[in-house]
Amino acid sequence: MMFDPHAQRSRKVVRRTTHRVVGRFPSLKSSRVVHWESQLERDMIRLLEFDPAVLSYREQPGPLTYFESGKRRKYTPDFIAQMTSGVTVFEVKPYEQSITSPLKERLAAFREYYSAQGIDFLVMTEREIRKEPRLSNITKLLRYQREIVNPASKQVVINLIDSGVQTLAGLFEHLKEHGVPFSQVYALIAQGILGVDINQPIDNDDTSVCLRRAS
Structure with a gap:
């Protein structure tokens, strides 16, 4: 089977009803x-x-x-x-x-x-x-998927991780000094540039974070 992400659906989507949400x-x-x-x-x-x-x-x-x-x-x-x-x-x-x-x-x-x-x-x-906290983590992070990441902010985050900052709480403290909003970190995670253990709560102070790719 050839995969084409833009191919037409093979049938029409069902209509919304009182018993079904689409x-x-x-x-x-x-x-x-x-x-x-x-x-x-x-x-x-x-x-x-x-x-x-x-x-x-x-x-x-x-x-x-x-x-x-x-x-x-x-x-x-x-x-x-x-x-x-x-x-x-x-x-x-x-x-x-x-x-x-x-x-x-x-x-x-x-x-x-x-x-x-x-x-x-x-x-x-x-x-x-619906495994938790994975689904709740993903639902939260996807809200930041479309946020535009400032290149300078991105570099600050990368530099902090390269220097040994390995938790979200640690990033938060350092980013305040640089005037970088923490939403930029969530955007970098949602866009696949930073990685976290998605199966663990991401709001804990000791949540580990790493660099997945530098592009």
Whole structure:
């Protein structure tokens, strides 16, 4: 399967109803608006947008056809992503649905289908997507994704880390002396220039920070 982040969705997005919330996410990583059809899909998009292993992604790639009870059916996965390791297809489902027949068997068959093409197929439930504090950290950091980082401020942060400042609290204290707003640090993390352990609370004084790349 060839990956094109700008390809058209294979079906129309469902409409918003009293029982279903839908929306759109303006992805910088994919340079397009990505649609979501549930809040769980919205949270999955946040993970894809932040994950440095994801180069680009889009919703609802080309469908596959399968047969069930003698009837021809069509399946459209939720997301496809170009990863640093190859292409991965993601299906987003509530956990209880994912372990219930016949969906469980269908998902296993879809995994075999994609595997034969050299494509990973992952089922993502709230157990994987909504791990805390990871999701809250990512949600917070993505608010700073579009903030313009002043080159001089960026260099100050890099110099501090190179000189041995290794925590967010340490950066905060030094940046006040340089008149650099701390939002610039969050922007550098959101833009993949600084790294933190996203699985630990990022507001702790001892949160470690490192330089991921100098570009």
